Each structure stands twice: as C-alpha cells, then as structure tokens.
Amino acid sequence: MSSSSAPLSVSDRTSPFAAAFPGLRRPGPDGRPFVHADAPGGAQVTDSVITAMADYLRRSNANPSRGFTTSVETAELIASVRDRCAGLVGADPGGVVFGPSSTMLIWHFARAFAETLDAGDNIVCTQLDHEANVSPWLAVARSRGAEVRFVPLDPDTFELDYAALPGLVDRRTRLVAFTRSSNLIGSIVRVEPLVEAARSVSALTFSDGVAAAAHRPLDQLAHGIDVSVCSAYKFFGPHLALLTAGPDLLDRFAPDRIRPAAKSGPRRWEMGTLALESLAGLGAAVDYLTATGYPAIAAQERELTVRTLDGLRRLRHVRLHGLDSAEGREPIFAVTVERRSTHEVASLLADRGVFVAAGDSYATECAKALGLPPSEGAVRFGLVHYHGDDDVDRILEALDDLRPGG
CATH class of the missing domain: 3.90.1150.10 (Aspartate Aminotransferase, domain 1)
Known part of the structure; x- marks a missing residue:
C-alpha cells in the first residue's frame, strides 16, 4: 500500500x-x-551540532570563571548562547537559564515558587500537558495546602475547553501552566485566552514549549508569557534545556543554591558547572534553526x-x-x-x-x-x-x- x-x-x-x-x-x-x-x-x-561539541572539547574545554584564554572563550560562549537562545524563543537574554532537562528546570522553579503559595491558593494546569508541567505543580500544591485545577480537553474536538477558564481562574489563582502543543496528539494550544485569564487575576503564566519548538517560533515576550521552557534535544540539539523569564521575575524567587553562587541573574538558578560542550552544540542547533x-x-x-x-x-x-x-x-x-x-x-x-x-x-x-x-x-x-x-x-x-x- x-x-x-x-x-x-x-x-x-x-x-x-x-x-x-x-x-x-x-x-x-x-x-x-x-x-x-x-x-x-x-x-x-x-553535523554542525556534533562538530561544535567536538571542537569545544578539543580547543576550549575550561571552567568559565578564570582569566586564561580557554576560560575566557568559554565565558564568551555561554554569553553568546544565551543571546542566541533568547532570539530563538523571543525572550530576554538576561533571563535565560540552562539545565539538564525541562523536567528538572520546571521542578527547580516550582520549588522556589512554592514558597509564595498559601493554603487555599490554586494553580491551573491543562489536560493537554506533559506530566513534566503537571506533577511539579501537584507536588508543591500538596505541600502548601493549595489546589490544582485542570482546563479540560474536549475529546471530540481535541482542543482545550477555553470556555471553562472563568470557572477555574479566580482571585486565589497564582499560576496558570500550559503547553504550547500536545506531545501526544499534536493539538496546538491557543495562548491568548490562557494569558488573559492569568493576567486578570495577576497570576503568573508558565509555558512548556518542548513539543512546539522544533515546529514554530515560541515568541514568549510577544505572547506575554512569564516563564517558558524548551529542550534542545527536541529541536535538533544536544540533551540540554532552557528556562526563560524576565530577570526581575527570576530575582523575586529564592531557588536552591550553594552559598557562593551568584546573587542574581541566570547563574543564580544554574546548579554547578554547566554542560559546556552541550552549550556549544545548543548554539549550533539555534544557528541551524535560524538559518533554516x-x-x-x-x-x-x-x-x-x-x-x-x-x-x-x-x-x-x-x-x-x-x-x-x-x-x-x-x-x-x-x-x-x-x-x-x-x-x-x-x-x-x-x-x-x-x-x-x-x-x-x-x-x-x-x-x-x-x-x-x-x-x-x-x-x-x-x-x-x-x-x-x-x-x-x-x-x-x-x-x-x-x-x-x-
């Protein structure tokens, strides 16, 4: 056939x-x-991703916090990749955080966000989401006496029931989490009603762009999304992920960190030494997407x-x-x-x-x-x-x- x-x-x-x-x-x-x-x-x-990772290891493999040549090259690489990633997803380069996976970055942010939750507050998720953008919110809500509500999926239209939002989002809603597209059935999520509902009660929006980034621009700032994640290995790069948010927003929370870590900026959220060769590959993946x-x-x-x-x-x-x-x-x-x-x-x-x-x-x-x-x-x-x-x-x-x- x-x-x-x-x-x-x-x-x-x-x-x-x-x-x-x-x-x-x-x-x-x-x-x-x-x-x-x-x-x-x-x-x-x-091929360009593979070459970039190998070339970094051959030529510039060094801790970025020193003053010698390869260290300076590594620091410049990190800054450059932050800028290029911000351009790709339409975010602020001052708020690009790298991590090993989107799942881990969501958990990391959720633990910090949990400190702002009170008993009786609620978080709104959707039935189109990957568990990475559900389980962390369920866990932190449970620990703080808060509630998680779900925007239902219509099984006949394969779309979210956006008409349900007024009954779900209220003055005790602190965050609205949603995917940009379903990783199981492919449905694209309409961002506008979710962002508008969150803004009406001054709640944050948290977007999972993992399933979408290979297919279309995320345009985070243009959509008014507060926090977003995506994974490079889904858009032709290495196993690495990024969380993007406004620098001021990131500074409002207190993530887990060691005492000598940066007091502000993305490094405050990044635990330990970054996967530097993967960052080189991520930069090449972004360059490929931009050129294509x-x-x-x-x-x-x-x-x-x-x-x-x-x-x-x-x-x-x-x-x-x-x-x-x-x-x-x-x-x-x-x-x-x-x-x-x-x-x-x-x-x-x-x-x-x-x-x-x-x-x-x-x-x-x-x-x-x-x-x-x-x-x-x-x-x-x-x-x-x-x-x-x-x-x-x-x-x-x-x-x-x-x-x-x-």
Missing part, C-alpha cells in the same frame, strides 16, 4: 533538509535507512501532515486520536490499531525499521481524557522537517500491513 498518487523520484521523496542530519543515513538490516518517527521523543542532530527558518520548516511539515492524514483515512483498521486536519496541529500523531496492543504495534514497526513510541508518552491527563487505557495509551509517531514523503509512506505501509487478517 502506498499513499502517494503517483511514483516519485528518490530526490522528490526525500526531504531537502535531510542531508544535514547524519543519523538519518544509518541503514537497517534491509539496507534502507531507519525511519526515525519518534521525533517528539528526541530529534536527530545536525521556521517558514521553510512549516511548509515542509504541512506537506508531510497532509500526506499522513490522507493516508490514515484509507486505513480503516487504524484510528487517529487527534485533529483530522493540518490546521491547528503539529505533525504528531496518536493512533491505535484494531485488535493490536500499542506495544505490539510499536515492536512490529521497529522490526521494519520504523521507530515509534507506545504508551501515554507522559501525557497522562490527555490519555485519560481521550479514554485511552492507562497501560496502552496510543502509538505515537511524529515528523519534523527532515522527514520526506518516503518516510510517511513507509509508516503508512507498515500500518497497513497490520490490518486484521493481514
């Missing part, structure tokens, strides 16, 4: 961006390259999304849990296959060199709202701009072969 309407040449069927990613060239046992369709779980990196441009990325991904949805409609034994339209979504797809467990499907696809995820992908509330069994969740596959038509068709062909009796 093929979802294409006419034969295409190899060059037409391969993304024009794929050549920058060496991991895409690794062949499977059948001689064909693997289809890395678990991009929402971690994207491939560019989100408009070009969006154009490629729209074609992939349309092709995928067209193909899924033909597979009667496959159910899509998400928007059946290229509008309002990222190219992240959650499906279930008739008479097959999700883990069985993922294993069978892996045997064909097609790599996907199975389970709830840590989108616990989303899976619950959609009625997906907790132990099963869905088969999730996700595409980015380095994928091509051939990748889409191989995923669809593999799913087609799992039809009952096939």
